[in-house]
Amino acid sequence: MESWVIVVLLAVLVEAITQVFKTGVPESVVPPSWLWPAVSAAIGIAMCVAARVDALSALGVEITVPFIGQVITGLLVSRGSNFLHDIWQKANNRVQIFIDYDNLVKSMHRTDEDTKQG
Numbered sequence: 001m002e003s004w005v006i007v008v009l010l011a012v013l014v015e016a017i018t019q020v021f022k023t024g025v026p027e028s029v030v031p032p033s034w035l036w037p038a039v040s041a042a043i044g045i046a047m048c049v050a051a052r053v054d055a056l057s058a059l060g061v062e063i064t065v066p067f068i069g070q071v072i073t074g075l076l077v078s079r080g081s082n083f084l085h086d087i088w089q090k091a092n093n094r095v096q097i098f099i100d101y102d103n104l105v106k107s108m109h110r111t112d113e114d115t116k117q118g
Helices: 002-023 035-051 066-117
Strands: none
Touching: 002 035, 002 066, 035 066
């Protein structure tokens, strides 16, 4: 179980690092569509190989070349980072809807009070 927590944390880190790289690209530059997935994959693979994180061995899958499992885990981490980013964005959007609704209700309540007093 602990190894899966590490994989999720690595996915979050990969997404954060990829976002940092994205902020360094000027808005006038339109990168090719393959660039950010490739950057994310390279970061995920590098982190998993450096940290020796291997999800396949955690599942009991034996591979004769140890770093292959780390590379595959890095690819999974890089795709998982995009998935986590999408979930985060959707959650933030939903929270913003609730905040907007709450502000609307409060402003309507204030308007009703102003009408009663005036």
